[in-house]
Amino acid sequence: MDADTGGGRFARNVMHFARALRAAGLPVGPGRVLEALKALEKVGIESRQDLYWTLHAVFVNRRDQRELFDQAFHIFWRDPKLLERMMHLLLPTLEGEKEPVPQEEMNRRVAEALAPPKAPGEGEDESEEEPPTVELDAILTYSAREMLQEKDFEQMSAEELAAARREIGRLRLPIMRxxxxxxxxxxxxxxxxxxxxxxxxxxxxxxxxxxxxxxxxxxHPPLVILCDISGSMSRYSRMLLLFMHAITNDRDRVHSFLFGTRLTNVTRYLRNRDIDLALQQIGTLVKDWAGGTRIGACLKEFNQVWSRRVLGQGAVVLLITDGLDRDAGLGLAAEMERLHKSCRRLIWLNPLLRFDAYAPISTGAKAMIRHVDDFRPAHNLSSLRDLTEVLSHPQARRAEGLSEWVAASQTGVRA
Incomplete structure (x- = not known):
């Protein structure tokens, strides 16, 4: 870290660090850089800890941004203990002499933001002068898109997230009549x-x-979406909001709600054609983003205030949550039963289904699994496309295989 502030070199370092954060996905603009420099001038940089928390106070305004900032700070300002921590995580897979941690083990967006730009043609074999054929390019393009469909949102890089966002924007929901x-x-x-x-x-x-x-x-029946935006769902909330925006602008009679510790109706904002403006308005409106989860209390408020308004004419309900409840399922079973009886079909979308060994054994999940008609994953593009197919055709009240999930909630083991 260069401490020569007289010549402005330290200020340039802060500016480059802000650019790296912006490339990694944090909303950092020139105004934030000026605020950071003013804050550092007031606080001083007598220790690395002072520098860390001063920049953290300026650049981080949401809980889900902390991990990105932490990794970017320690890599950019060359924390000597970072390599030791990363090697400790990889001890079961290492043998013999320790090697530097590969870039893929770090956060992908941070690694891409801090990687030096490659020159045109760098890393390519100069002996091969013939360009690739059209057929090969088509195969590679199809393979990349196929891999993107199956890749978890949590593991996507910044470029892949942008591509996934475009794919979600093109999703269309055929009308089920x-x-x-x-x-x-x-x-x-x-x-x-x-x-x-x-x-x-x-x-x-x-x-x-x-x-x-x-x-x-x-x-076609109304569609009601209840989406969990708690801390455990923060890595999927933004992509699911994009999915909710695409559905809202593809059909009418869609009602969207977000819940964490409280319930918020965001239907009017998602009807805005500009997704960036819609997300900005929602970010200002919602106060419990990436916080705790009170599923039972939020469903009780929905059943008492909104149920009669939006669940008429056989509505279909999408409940998007991982089932982790801060209140340990207090009153959740009764509210789930009431919600289930008030709608045509209740579909529970859970990102934790990406794990093969997952079973609904938490207190909240046990209370929920008995009162749903379908239980599906929602962690990648493929799962969202499968969901559009399900919503496009009339289905039975209870999906096949749901009894196995109910049994798994008691034994803790999937059949």
Whole structure:
């Protein structure tokens, strides 16, 4: 770390550090850099700890940004203990002489932000002058897109997250239509419309009676989304918000709610076509982002305040949460039962299903699994595409295999 502040070299170091944070995904602009320099001038840099917490206070404003800042700080300012900590994590896989930690073991976004830019053609074999064929390029492109579909959101780099965001923006939800209690005229309908038949016969003097038929009117049911934004869901919340925005702008009668320690209705903001503006407004509105989770209390508020407004006409409910409840499932079973009885279908989306050995054994998960109609993952693009297929076709009230999950919640082992 260069402490020569007289020539402005330290200020340039702070500026380059801010650029690295911005490349890693933190919202750091020129104003933040000026604030950081003013704060350092007031606090001083007598120790590395003072420098760390001063920059942390200026550049970090959300809990989910702490890990990125911590890794970027120790790498950029050359913490001598970083390598020791990283090697300690890798001890089971290392033998013999210790080697430097590979860049892939660090946070991918931090590694990409701090990596030096490559010159054109660097790392390529100069002896091969022939360009790749079109067929090879197509195969590689398809392979990259296929890998992106299956990759966990948590493991994606900044570039892959941008590509995933574009893929989510292109998702379309075909309209699932269900019959209602109202009827519309249909010459091939299954029921006879007596009123219209009599009216038509009176117009002709009653000489002939032509039967008029009708059919139940079909309309797609409302869709209600309840998304967990607690700290344990922070790595998936943004991508799931993009998914909610895509669905909201693809069809009508979509109602979206976010919950952590309180319930927030964000339906109006997600209807904005500009996703960046929508997320900015939601970030200002929601006060419990990346905090704790009170699933039972939030569902109780939804059932008492919003249920009768948005769950009419056989609504389908998407409950997106990992089931980790700060209140240890207090009142959760009763609220889940009420929610289940108020909707056509209740689908629980859980990012923890990405683990093969996962079982719903936490107190909150045990209370929830008994009152859902389907249990699905929501951790990558492929799982979101599968969900759109499920919502596009009428399904049975209870999905196959759900009883196995209920049994796993008691034994702790999946069949």
């Amino acid at each position: 269900v019959p209602t209690r109202r009827f519309v005229p249909d010459p091939r309908g299954s029921r006879i419309d007596l009123r219209r038949t009599l009216r038509q016969s009176l117009r002709g003097g009653g000489a002939s009676i032509d039967l008029a038929r009708k059919e139940p009117r079909e309309r």
